[in-house]
Amino acid sequence: MSRLESFIRRMDAQRRLLNDAMADVADTPGVVLELGLGNGRTYDHIRENMPGRDIYVFEREVRAHPDCIPPDSHLYLGHVIDQLKRAVEDMGRCAILVHSDVGNGDEPASIDFGRTILAPALKPLLLPGARIISDQPVPVEGSTKLPLPSDMHHERAYCYRYED
Amino acid sequence: MSRLESFIRRMDAQRRLLNDAMADVADTPGVVLELGLGNGRTYDHIRENMPGRDIYVFEREVRAHPDCIPPDSHLYLGHVIDQLKRAVEDMGRCAILVHSDVGNGDEPASIDFGRTILAPALKPLLLPGARIISDQPVPVEGSTKLPLPSDMHHERAYCYRYED
Numbered sequence: 468m469s470r471l472e473s474f475i476r477r478m479d480a481q482r483r484l485l486n487d488a489m490a491d492v493a494d495t496p497g498v499v500l501e502l503g504l505g506n507g508r509t510y511d512h513i514r515e516n517m518p519g520r521d522i523y524v525f526e527r528e529v530r531a532h533p534d535c536i537p538p539d540s541h542l543y544l545g546h547v548i549d550q551l552k553r554a555v556e557d558m559g560r561c562a563i564l565v566h567s568d569v570g571n572g573d574e575p576a577s578i579d580f581g582r583t584i585l586a587p588a589l590k591p592l593l594l595p596g597a598r599i600i601s602d603q604p605v606p607v608e609g610s611t612k613l614p615l616p617s618d619m620h621h622e623r624a625y626c627y628r629y630e631d
Numbered sequence: 632m633s634r635l636e637s638f639i640r641r642m643d644a645q646r647r648l649l650n651d652a653m654a655d656v657a658d659t660p661g662v663v664l665e666l667g668l669g670n671g672r673t674y675d676h677i678r679e680n681m682p683g684r685d686i687y688v689f690e691r692e693v694r695a696h697p698d699c700i701p702p703d704s705h706l707y708l709g710h711v712i713d714q715l716k717r718a719v720e721d722m723g724r725c726a727i728l729v730h731s732d733v734g735n736g737d738e739p740a741s742i743d744f745g746r747t748i749l750a751p752a753l754k755p756l757l758l759p760g761a762r763i764i765s766d767q768p769v770p771v772e773g774s775t776k777l778p779l780p781s782d783m784h785h786e787r788a789y790c791y792r793y794e795d
Contacts, residue, residue: 469676470696474672475639509635
């Protein structure tokens, strides 16, 4: 498979994974945390599919498409871990969906960061039943790893449901 | 439609457009010209689907994935118009497929460049029956504009067959 085909399939699988998570939490109150805004395409997708839901974006430096920039009231600007701590102080246990794209896929340092730093920083924000979708492993204590779409490479994304 | 969905559909439509052009010229001798290498995904797709075909890449500065960098013998490095002139001197009328991604979509300066500078620079390289796919209009004299896939926005890509 060419890199072009592989890229399209990966993007499509990520979209399906996100749609599945959004459907799963559709009837449960709670906010959405978007870690890493990037070009803002995923933010736009969540915003369109979860109208009226508060989406809080964590980003070091906003470089998204002008149409995809969250209001200042919903933007945590700075290092993700510092900002998650701020969010805990501001909102406490509040999140029903987390989409994280702050890793470097399967690189060892990224995997280590996800496991030992990001996962515990997320835990105090998660409501029971919260879904996490991430580009790196974030095995939050109390969460269960969920299967990916069958056509998605197992290191392309990680999906969890938090039950604690 | 969200920007994520729109992006996936656009990438997929571009892939289908390219596949259609590759199928159309499959039995006709001639080289491929790739104007703008970018991340190299399209180059990889053409290389995989047209094995044994010479693909000449025109790029100002190579920043592609290491697996998607053409050999020096097939790389025209520099401004695309200067390099197309070099290619005419080296190879003359040689190309059966041109994929161009050097424009800025529907911006006026890009449209003007495509029409008045790129199109005439391409003409002396094209074999009869050559297909052109481009992100900006390149109405080469003697070419016919072809329809896009029905789900593709008419300003997302331009497709031509050269018959002169």
